[in-house]
Amino acid sequence: MSATPVERERPAEIAAGYLAAISLAASAIAVIYRPVRLAPFAILVALVAAALAGRGSRLPALAVAVATLAWLVGMTIAVLTSRPIF
Secondary structure (H helix, E strand, O other): OOOOOOOOOOHHHHHHHHHHHHHHHHHHHHHHOOHHHHHHHHHHHHHHHHHHHOOOOOHHHHHHHHHHHHHHHHHHHHHHOOOOOO
């Protein structure tokens, strides 16, 4: 009988996953409501998550891309519809 060792994630990787999820939620809200207030927060949180996770994680990298795209789309929608951006 051979036992295979269980690989456990580091606590920093778990925190990075939660931060990436928070960033994705804030990005979704930023497209609809005040992109200048929420999108920079989402980008900053996504960058922190990417720094904590390391190179192998895809979710924090996706969060950075989505947060940046949400800022661009949110600003475009706000300007085209003459809604307040702050």
